[in-house]
Amino acid sequence: MPRSRFRLVIIIFIIFIYMFFPIDNPKFKTPYGEVEGFYYNTDNGKRTQVFLGVPFAQAERFEKPKPYPKWSGIRPAKEFSKGCVPIHLSLGTDISEDCLYINVIKPEEDPETLLGYPVLVFIHGGGFIGGSSNKYGYESFADHFASERILVISVQYRTGFLGFLSTGEENLPGNLGLWDLAFALRFIRNLLPELNGDPDYITVFGQSAGSAAAHALSISPHTSGNF
Numbered sequence: 001m002p003r004s005r006f007r008l009v010i011i012i013f014i015i016f017i018y019m020f021f022p023i024d025n026p027k028f029k030t031p032y033g034e035v036e037g038f039y040y041n042t043d044n045g046k047r048t049q050v051f052l053g054v055p056f057a058q059a060e061r062f063e064k065p066k067p068y069p070k071w072s073g074i075r076p077a078k079e080f081s082k083g084c085v086p087i088h089l090s091l092g093t094d095i096s097e098d099c100l101y102i103n104v105i106k107p108e109e110d111p112e113t114l115l116g117y118p119v120l121v122f123i124h125g126g127g128f129i130g131g132s133s134n135k136y137g138y139e140s141f142a143d144h145f146a147s148e149r150i151l152v153i154s155v156q157y158r159t160g161f162l163g164f165l166s167t168g169e170e171n172l173p174g175n176l177g178l179w180d181l182a183f184a185l186r187f188i189r190n191l192l193p194e195l196n197g198d199p200d201y202i203t204v205f206g207q208s209a210g211s212a213a214a215h216a217l218s219i220s221p222h223t224s225g226n227f
Contacts, residue, residue: 026106028194030054031187032070035077037104040138046147050138051104053081056155056187057180058100061162062172065100065183077104086130087160097162100180102188103133105141105152106195116198117151121188121227125208128177129160136207151197155184157213178220181213185226202227 026049027036037051054077057065084099111117122141124131133156141152157163157180166174185204192199204214204227217223 026051027074028104028191030191030194032068033072034074036074037077039108040105040142042143042147044143044147047108048142048146049104049106049108050142051077051106052079052138053077053101054104055081056100056102057183058098059158059176059180061097062165062176064176064179068100080132080134081156083130083132083134084156084158085160085162086126088130099132099156099158100184101133101156102184103138103154104195105138105146105154107146107149107151109149111196111198112149113198115200116192116196117149118201119188119192119197119199119203120145120150120152121185121202121204122152122154123181123204123206123210123213124154124156125206125210126159128164128209128213131159131209132156151195153188155181155188157181157184178213178216179222181217182220182222182226185217185223189226 025036025038027034032055035051035054037049040048040050042048055068058068059065081101082094082096082099085095085097107117124133124136133154136154145152157177159177163177164174166172189199204217205211206214
């Protein structure tokens with residue numbers, strides 16, 4: 001058989017395999033419905049599961065977060081969500097008031113103990129006036145943590161005037177961004193059985209304002225028992 005014809009047969013065979021035996025992407029179920037992510041191979045050759053833009057809540061303007069509407073079928077979780085609205089707007093910024101999402105970077109290997117993976121919850125920085133989780137990507141979390149059998153979840157929350165504006169009165173007491181994070185922590189804890197995470201081994205950390213938020217959450221009665 002001529003070499004060119006042999007190559008054509010190989011190509012047709014590969015196309016046939018992909019058409020009738022598609023690669024099964026990773027999935028898991030949230031309280032709202034099932035999501036589908038993708039695989040990422042780390043620098044040290046470990047395969048991880050990545051789920052981007054998984055909704056954890058919705059919120060009306062200047063209102064506390066509430067559960068996200070349920071969906072049917074499988075929701076793609078392969079792209080970061082839009083960022084929350086910052087104080088300083090600029091052209092070309094991909095933002096939305098619908099921005100309460102988490103990103104999950106999960107080890108492929110089995111956990112070292114029967115209790116599940118240790119869990120890291122990352123809160124982005126931005127001085128509480130801006131910032132987003134997509135700024136940090138997922139590759140570094142996978143390369144440095146998920147490859148070492150640590151489950152990583154990054155959280156996005158409202159910033160700027162939509163997240164922290166307050167009149168000092170009951171109608172607008174403020175700190176909605178922190179309420180978003182408190183809701184996210186409860187949501188994440190309920191997800192851990194699906195993700196094989198250890199609910200007694202959750203560490204919340206952040207960068208810049210994210211670390212300040214982690215400290216505030218650690219002393220709040222509204223997050224007691226969630227990490």
